[in-house]
Amino acid sequence: MSNRFQWLAAIAGVAVSIAIIGAASATPCLPEPQGEGRVAAVIDSRSFRLDDGREIRLAGIEPAFPGTSSAERMRSLATLLAGRKVRLHADDDTPDRYGRQIAFVWLVGDEKLAQQEILAEGEALVSPDVSDMECAGTLLAAETAAREAKRGIWADPTAIKNTESPGGILAGIGRFTLVEGKVLSVRQAGATTYLNFGRNWTRDFAVTIPRRALANLAAAGLEPKSLENKRIRVRGFVEARTGPRIEVLQAGQIELIGER
Incomplete structure (x- = not known):
């Protein structure tokens, strides 16, 4: 069975295997390091600017519909990231068409993955373009936990x-x-x-x-x-x-x- 199909199977079973997935790797979503910086400003619900001028977009997540407003999601991201020193990880640092670097973002100090924290609060959905099975499983576990707890967007029965x-x-x-x-x-x-x-x-x-x-x-x-x-x-x-x-x-x- 291929790794990709194992991931597909893991998606279906993730609700009953959150602990197993979470224990699979102490440090998931760690592709190549792409530097560090301090968050100077939040741009939108999944993008921010570092104090060195780089604009970063959070990899692996998508805004949810229906859900909280864009302004509310921005406030949530600002609460998590504002003023924090972060470490970036990505397969490369090629910017998207808007000039933003797409990366997995780790909070320096407490070593929390920003994407995982956002998903756990029910403020986003997992994007299907996460190619690493272990990383995808970790993100999906966070999404599932929020859904089962009816946090954030999952409080809405039409989510x-x-x-x-x-x-x-x-x-x-x-x-x-x-x-x-x-x-x-x-x-x-x-x-x-x-x-x-x-x-x-x-x-x-x-x-x-x-x-x-x-x-x-x-x-x-x-x-x-x-x-x-x-x-x-x-x-x-x-x-x-x-x-x-x-x-x-x-x-x-x-x-x-x-x-x-």
Whole structure:
């Protein structure tokens, strides 16, 4: 079984294995060191500026929808980071298109991972682009613990959208969202595979998997056809193509509910 598929399985079982995942590594999310600095200002709900002028975006998390307002999330991040000395870790220091360095951020002194703290308070969601299984497991454990405790965004019963209510999913167009439901059918049309959650293809929610992503899923041991009649949770950005859609490019976007 590949590491990627082990991670997919771990996502489904994380609610019952938080202690195991947390103990797997005393220092998860530690790619290459990218320097240190002191936080001078919080820019938005997941970005801040260091006293040397560098702008940093927190890797591995996405703002949640629905949830607290952007201003409230900024205050939460400021409470955690303002004036603190931090250590950065990332595979490289290449800036994103906005000039921000994307990194895992550790608080110097008490050695807390900022992303883990934010997730544990229910203020964000785990992004599926965390490639390291151990790191992903740690972040997912924090997200799950917050969800079970109904902290932050998880106090809202609509934090995870239901595929039986496509209108509620459409309200989050362009936002990173969790959607849960049963896959009724798997169909291919041209270069796209569809996971259909309803019988009305122009209205109901569907997951789209482009042909270029099939190899990524296959490498993780995930075949779209195997998801038929399974209950899954999908994380990604909501698009509107007649009905609401989430495009899946990575196996980490799909969680099998109740299976390990």
